[in-house]
Amino acid sequence: GDSVTQTEGQVTVSESKSLIINCTYSATSIGYPNLFWYVRYPGEGLQLLLKVITAGQKGSSRGFEATYNKEATSFHLQKASVQESDSAVYYCALIYQGGRALIFGTGTTVSVSP
């Protein structure tokens, strides 16, 4: 079935350094999925960070960017310079047109040290 893979369970990065969180997805369903990054800040509920529904397009929010790469079936999340407030759990997710629910990766916990 459809699935999302995040290879890093935990990432520690120093403030002002760059960050990349990897996300790949399986493409067993027909067509191209809508792709999402969700984030859970400490003590908060899961919230949408960005989404991209067209292959080849880039989404951005709060300094984060992710490009929908249909050839590589990837949707990596990047930020050039992280802050302590970016410490959170990041989830990659997808849904195909006509799908019933979001399919999530296992999440990546990002800890930004001062």
Place this chain on the structure above:
Amino acid sequence: GPKVLQIPSHQIIDMGQMVTLNCDPVSNHLYFYWYKQILGQQMEFLVNFYNGKVMEKSKLFKDQFSVERPDGSYFTLKIQPTALEDSAVYFCASSSDGINTEVFFGKGTRLTVV
């Protein structure tokens, strides 16, 4: 922004007992969802609910599970009877117009079955 509230945040219950998880979705949202996340695993879709009816459910939505939203009050997930493998964090979510509109999540209820 819009918030989905889940009550309680943590519940401990004896195996075989009944438990009801409560969710107060975003007002004027019409679609409601439950997801289940076992520690260290992905968040997985359980069920979605619209217009007073279950629209779709996954294989994780066992016969012991039921959902309802009587008279526009809380959207509830009831498990009767509970089993040890039901221990997980349960996330409620809502959206205004189906899965292709933004989905808002609650902070989750951690259920521990002992």
